[in-house]
Amino acid sequence: MTVTEPGALTGMRIVDFSRVLAGPYATMLLSDFGAEVIRLERPGVGDDTRGWGPPWYEGESTYFLGLNRNKTSVAFDLTSETDRAMARELISGADVVVENFKPGTLERYGFGYEQLAAEHPALVYCSVTGFGSGKGAHLPGYDLIAQATGGLMSITGHPETGPAKVGVAMVDAITGLHAALGIQTALIHRLRTGQGQRVEVNLLSSVLASLTNQVSGHILTGNVPKLMGNAHPSVAPYQPVATADRPLAIAAANDKQFIALCRALGRPELAEDPRYRSNTDRVTHREALIEDLENVFRTRDADHWFTVLVDAGVPAGPINDIGQAVALAESLGLEPVVLPDDEPEGRGIAQVRNPIRLSRTPATYRTNPPKLPVR
Known part of the structure; x- marks a missing residue:
């Protein structure tokens, strides 16, 4: 891999409070382009996905490994005054904070947007929730629940067998994409004005936006799409x-x-x-x-x-x-599997390639996902 310039996001620091998929997926996409991502994980436990298996790779969850390359992790207990001081020090040198705690949780410990923005007005602060920070703040933010309540399952499946979820946490992934786009948009605004801002994304809004033609048809005509199996409602064959x-x-x-x-x-x-x-x-x-x-x-x-x-x-x-x-991707020369450059030979963990290709500042694959942080 030939890199002609530093990564497009080299020099940017992201402090990542997020867990599971949407937030970590967003920060991994940004880390591939040079951002420094520091994950804050629960001591001795870490991200929930560290325990999500099988499958396992050398004793580690492949779920976690697929979302966390190019990052470092530090142990962080939100209830510890010492750990909170450490996190504030990291944030003082950060450009972006990403979090997906239940709304109101971080505010109780001094890490809410308004609290941090008062000290760091240029900070971009991204919150990922299940159903927003208002009336839906109490609802749990899981991909399956978003697929069900957001209408996706109502059009996925067969009339004979009923609704079905998509075979991957697609709403989480789409929400992660929206988070990464929102962060980059806010950073462009900051370049022009020096001002940070809060970026908010949620699973329900993301799944509704991703329904594209189906939700447009409902909004404009009142039509409610039904299960059609693998057929398309507007195109044949x-x-x-x-x-x-x-x-x-x-x-x-x-x-x-x-x-x-x-x-x-x-x-x-x-x-x-x-x-x-x-x-x-x-x-x-x-x-x-x-x-x-x-x-x-x-x-x-x-x-x-x-x-x-x-x-x-x-x-x-x-x-x-x-x-x-x-x-198929390999046969077409798309090189879908990559290995980190900075790991010893034979120790790199294979990953799927970042799908975004930049001609001057391409994605780089530097380090394996971090090991579980210890004290």
């Missing part, structure tokens, strides 16, 4: 189809792509069928359309059709497991 061996996802999102799909399948007449001439027609007659398409797709395996459709310019792809997905 835009879903997996059965082949001779395993499902294949197809995304013929416009008329040109649908015509190309029909020709690639040897059924050009389908594009002229009055039921399928426009996207609206295809959505209206989705069930019949998928049946007609699957009658052809079932004659050959998914890999065959993947090659045929890609050659025809039709977006398609087999449903890979995570191992196959990593292998």
Whole structure:
């Protein structure tokens, strides 16, 4: 890896009170671009995710390891006067504080935004909550609960089997992205004015924003989306189809792509069928359309059709497991797995690459996630 300049965020210090996923994910993204992140973890216990396993890697939780590279950790007991003094010293030299305590908790110990901003007016202070700091402050901020209450599970799953959660803590991850974006936006404002500010993100607002077209359709028309399995409410064909061996996802999102799909399948007449001439027609007659398409797709395996459709310019792809997905990224030269540069040879812990690529100040992978801090 060739780095032409210091990281874009080199010289920035982040004091990270946060735990579990959203906050640590945000600070890891920022640490990849050079920010110094100092985690404050409970003595002898650490972040909750240190105990979340299996799977384990050399006795450590892979959950924790996947969120905390390029950071250091210090033991911190919020009830200890000595530890609070240590944290205040760290904050005195910090640019950013990140926290996800229950609203009101840090204020009781002198670490609320207004308290710290009075001493450090240039401080950017990011709070991550489940349901905001107002009437929802008492509600627990867990990804599963946000997926359920935020509407995501109501459109994820099959009518026959009921709602399903996404297979990863997606709301936490999206909230972490929003936190990182909010922090960077506040830092740009500070560059212009010298003023810090509070950044607030919460799981419920993040999941609602991430529902994009689904929530827009409800707000503008009153429509309440329902479970549709893998089908799309507004586009067809835009879903997996059965082949001779395993499902294949197809995304013929416009008329040109649908015509190309029909020709690639040897059924050009389908594009002229009055039921399928426009996207609206295809959505209206989705069930019949998928049946007609699957009658052809079932004659050959998914890999065959993947090659045929890609050659025809039709977006398609087999449903890979995570191992196959990593292998695909490797085959495309995306180098999805990275190792830290500053660890002894053979001791670096492999991680997934930061997805943001900068030409002049790229992400760097310097150190393994920190060990559990001890006194």
